[in-house]
Amino acid sequence: MLGWELPPHHSGGLGVACYEMCKEISATGVDIEFVLPYTADFNIDFMDVLPAHPQSPEEVRMAGGVYDPKYFMKPNVTILDEKLDLRFQHNLFASNVARLVESREFDIIHAHDWLTFRAGLMAKRVTGKPLIAHVHATQYDQSGGGYGNPEAREIEHSALAEADEVFAVSQYTKDILIREYSIPADKIRIVHNSMKVPDTAADDHNVHRYLEIMKSQGYKVVVNIGRQTLQKGLTHLLEAAKKVVEKDPKVLFLIAGGGDQKDELIGLAAEYGISKNVIIEGWVSGKKWRDSFKIGDVFIMPSVSEPFGLAPLEAIGFGSPAIISKQSGVAEVLRNCLKVDFWDTDKIADMILQVTQHDSLRNELWKNSYAEYMDMSWKGSAELMNGHYHSLKERACA
Amino acid sequence: MGKQIVLYLHTHQPYRIKPYSIFEAGSDHQYFNYEAPDNDMNNRFIIDKVSEKSYLPTNRVLIDLLNRHPEFCLSLSITGTLIDQLEQWRPDVLDSFKELVRSGRVEIVAETYHHSLAFFYSRAEFVRQVAMHADKIREIFNVETTAFRNTELSYNNDLAYWADEAGFKAIITEGWDPVLGWRSPNYVYQPAYSTDIKLLMKNYKLSDDVAFRFSDKNWSEWPLTTEKYCHWLNEGDPDGEIINLFMDYETFGEHQWADTGIFDFLAAFPDEWLKKPGNGFQTITEAAVEHDAKDKIDVSHTITWADTERDLTAWLGNPMQVDAITALYELESKVMASENADIIADWRKLQTSDHFYYMCTKWFNDGDVHAYFSPYDSPYSAFMYFMNAYRDLQFRLAESNNN
Numbered sequence: 036m037l038g039w040e041l042p043p044h045h046s047g048g049l050g051v052a053c054y055e056m057c058k059e060i061s062a063t064g065v066d067i068e069f070v071l072p073y074t075a076d077f078n079i080d081f082m083d084v085l086p087a088h089p090q091s092p093e094e095v096r097m098a099g100g101v102y103d104p105k106y107f108m109k110p111n112v113t114i115l116d117e118k119l120d121l122r123f124q125h126n127l128f129a130s131n132v133a134r135l136v137e138s139r140e141f142d143i144i145h146a147h148d149w150l151t152f153r154a155g156l157m158a159k160r161v162t163g164k165p166l167i168a169h170v171h172a173t174q175y176d177q178s179g180g181g182y183g184n185p186e187a188r189e190i191e192h193s194a195l196a197e198a199d200e201v202f203a204v205s206q207y208t209k210d211i212l213i214r215e216y217s218i219p220a221d222k223i224r225i226v227h228n229s230m231k232v233p234d235t236a237a238d239d240h241n242v243h244r245y246l247e248i249m250k251s252q253g254y255k256v257v258v259n260i261g262r263q264t265l266q267k268g269l270t271h272l273l274e275a276a277k278k279v280v281e282k283d284p285k286v287l288f289l290i291a292g293g294g295d296q297k298d299e300l301i302g303l304a305a306e307y308g309i310s311k312n313v314i315i316e317g318w319v320s321g322k323k324w325r326d327s328f329k330i331g332d333v334f335i336m337p338s339v340s341e342p343f344g345l346a347p348l349e350a351i352g353f354g355s356p357a358i359i360s361k362q363s364g365v366a367e368v369l370r371n372c373l374k375v376d377f378w379d380t381d382k383i384a385d386m387i388l389q390v391t392q393h394d395s396l397r398n399e400l401w402k403n404s405y406a407e408y409m410d411m412s413w414k415g416s417a418e419l420m421n422g423h424y425h426s427l428k429e430r431a432c433a
Numbered sequence: 434m435g436k437q438i439v440l441y442l443h444t445h446q447p448y449r450i451k452p453y454s455i456f457e458a459g460s461d462h463q464y465f466n467y468e469a470p471d472n473d474m475n476n477r478f479i480i481d482k483v484s485e486k487s488y489l490p491t492n493r494v495l496i497d498l499l500n501r502h503p504e505f506c507l508s509l510s511i512t513g514t515l516i517d518q519l520e521q522w523r524p525d526v527l528d529s530f531k532e533l534v535r536s537g538r539v540e541i542v543a544e545t546y547h548h549s550l551a552f553f554y555s556r557a558e559f560v561r562q563v564a565m566h567a568d569k570i571r572e573i574f575n576v577e578t579t580a581f582r583n584t585e586l587s588y589n590n591d592l593a594y595w596a597d598e599a600g601f602k603a604i605i606t607e608g609w610d611p612v613l614g615w616r617s618p619n620y621v622y623q624p625a626y627s628t629d630i631k632l633l634m635k636n637y638k639l640s641d642d643v644a645f646r647f648s649d650k651n652w653s654e655w656p657l658t659t660e661k662y663c664h665w666l667n668e669g670d671p672d673g674e675i676i677n678l679f680m681d682y683e684t685f686g687e688h689q690w691a692d693t694g695i696f697d698f699l700a701a702f703p704d705e706w707l708k709k710p711g712n713g714f715q716t717i718t719e720a721a722v723e724h725d726a727k728d729k730i731d732v733s734h735t736i737t738w739a740d741t742e743r744d745l746t747a748w749l750g751n752p753m754q755v756d757a758i759t760a761l762y763e764l765e766s767k768v769m770a771s772e773n774a775d776i777i778a779d780w781r782k783l784q785t786s787d788h789f790y791y792m793c794t795k796w797f798n799d800g801d802v803h804a805y806f807s808p809y810d811s812p813y814s815a816f817m818y819f820m821n822a823y824r825d826l827q828f829r830l831a832e833s834n835n836n
Contacts, residue, residue, distance in 0.1 A: 242456050242460075243455070243456070243459070244458065244459025244460050244828065245455060245458040245459040245824045245825065245827070245828045246455075247459070248459060248828050248831045248832060248835075249827070249828075249831070251831075251835075252831055289455070297813070298811060298813040301753065301813045301816060301817060302751075302752070302753060302794075302813065304756075305751070305752035305753035305755075305756045305757075305816070306752045307752075308752065308755075308756060309756075310752075310753065310756035310757065310760065310816075310820055311756070311760045311820075311823075314455050314820075314821075314824070315817065316454060316455050316456075317454075323456055
């Protein structure tokens with residue numbers, strides 16, 4: 036298995052998805068060696084985690100990470116330390132993985148998203164083992180329905196074309212791969228993500244003391260947690276927020292996660308005159324991350340293009356109903372939530388007002404979505420992947 | 434016929450907000466206590482730095498000038514937020530300011546305690562802050578104030594009317610050409626709609642020769658000698674009665690570093706100026722009392738001494754700045770009703786205009802981040818830290834109501 040990150044040293048949903056998925060795959064009797072571009076302590080007992088080469092997670096994060104293809108560019112003379120260059124990190128990972136696989140025994144190469152695809156291709160060429168390219172997000176998604184970084188897109192194209200099989204996290208993503216990447220439909224398997232949040236019943240008071248006291252005064256809190264970038268549709272959320280606040284000034288918005296759009300969002304909230312109602316925060320983790328979900332009366336994910344979207348499931352797990360954009364994979368598996376087109380800000384505003392003003396609606400939505408959430412698991416997806424592993428292995432031996 | 438120089442220096446330091454997130458709001462009520470060494474968000478570090486580079490060496494030169502020249506005098510404004518910080522961390526520096534004032538020839542100019550823009554948002558709070566400042570000046574320096582300046586020399590007819598009613602003898606602002614028209618800044622004027630108060634307007638060309646251009650090697654007049662400068666002062670406007678040289682105190686040693694020769698210039702300049710018979714110095718109030726007003730000046734729109742636009746856009750020019758300051762003043766009635774001294778004090782420290790200046794994007798957009806001074810990495814960070822501090826104030830108000 037080739038990945039770019041695992042929690043707690045991760046910057047988004049990919050690391051979490053890989054972790055949860057591997058835990059269940061290993062439970063079906065598969066031995067996993069998970070190769071990362073960095074060294075760190077993980078306290079993971081269900082698989083072996085190997086570094087492709089020794090360096091700290093911070094060095095990889097500073098290079099830009101899997102979510103920032105804009106940092107993947109021609110070598111830049113202004114970059115003083117080449118390790119901080121995403122292209123350098125990408126090439127380093129590929130060449131070290133190619134060397135590493137010569138000394139390991141395995142049957143399948145399973146690579147997650149474009150930063151590991153070249154490593155996967157090289158491993159396939161060196162060893163002749165079958166390659167699965169697992170698509171969690173494409174350049175199409177990350178550019179909000181555009182072309183994305185041309186080089187990253189080229190890497191996606193060649194890997195998806197040469198891979199023996201392609202796993203897509205949703206029908207939504209499968210459609211994109213067929214439409215935008217011309218990948219034959221029969222080569223793509225849908226493997227839905229799932230999510231279980233940690234049990235936090237024993238947690239003491241919420242770290243959001245400000246929001247708590249405001250809630251005690253009748254304020255409602257709308258939460259979005261995720262990277263603040265074009266793909267996530269947050270400018271649409273602010274437009275909706277403006278409409279909400281006009282009707283009800285006692286609705287607050289907590290938008291946390293950081294990203295290249297952060298400053299733009301701060302400026303936009305001010306332009307709309309709703310800075311008092313909109314709290315924009317950077318990257319949150321640990322208790323701050325959990326409590327940010329928990330403080331919400333409703334969670335909103337207004338993404339422009341979301342291959343899957345685990346955040347609404349996390350929110351439901353932490354006790355909050357969700358409003359999600361129809362342009363997402365999670366919309367395929369979740370029924371008890373409000374679904375809306377990301378561009379329809381009137382509708383988004385209306386939904387937020389309905390949920391925040393009517394506890395009956397809010398509670399019914401959450402109760403039913405929580406039941407769905409409890410029924411979901413990685414188990415089904417893991418068994419599905421296990422089956423694909425076996426048939427690929429047989430084909431390879433034949 | 435000689436002329437009188439009205440030298441006016443302004444000094445101020447804000448309480449800068451530390452990097453303050455939403456997670457601190459409600460649990461950490463200290464916004465101004467950043468302690469990282471050598472960091473521009475660390476207020477004590479700044480006070481120490483500016484004390485050594487500017488306050489102490491400048492006061493040494495000024496005391497020497499006061500001792501050597503009985504004709505030498507000047508006006509000085511020093512904000513409450515600076516006095517408080519000097520009392521806390523550098524009483525030695527405050528003593529050197531007291532020594533200046535004890536000469537009897539250094540006038541202290543009245544202003545808002547917190548270097549705020551309260552005049553434009555809450556007249557009641559503005560009046561309270563001016564009274565607080567007057568009290569503090571009396572306590573520290575044992576003098577009464579008779580001349581008034583508003584933050585950034587912001588000025589309009591309303592302000593002059595208020596200052597006149599409040600009994601001030603003089604008020605000052607920028608000698609901005611669109612306001613002066615054909616008139617010269619080198620006379621005393623009277624504000625429109627006023628009865629007694631006089632108006633002095635900065636000669637920005639001659640002031641900025643020192644404050645901005647002194648060390649500029651691309652300036653055709655560089656280097657500026659006291660002979661050349663006094664020649665301009667004497668010959669520039671032969672009939673002028675006064676020359677209003679208004680500038681930041683930190684010009685000496687902070688904006689213009691010691692190695693530019695600025696201290697030598699300051700030390701030698703009165704010698705050169707006083708060579709001509711009849712030349713002298715006056716404080717703002719002296720000039721206002723001793724010269725007749727030449728005309729009435731009508732300023733219906735607010736002007737300031739800042740930027741090429743001479744307006745408040747560096748403080749209130751973008752929506753973030755307007756959102757932040759509006760939110761802050763909306764809290765006024767709750768803050769005052771709380772009768773909680775800590776909450777009121779913190780609310781006032783947040784009113785200091787510098788916080789809004791740090792949110793200015795008009796230079797940041799050009800990538801010219803060196804065009805203005807800010808301890809923050811971006812105007813957006815400045816805005817976020819401010820808004821989170823504002824939210825903590827909201828929290829404390831709600832908490833004090835619940836109790």
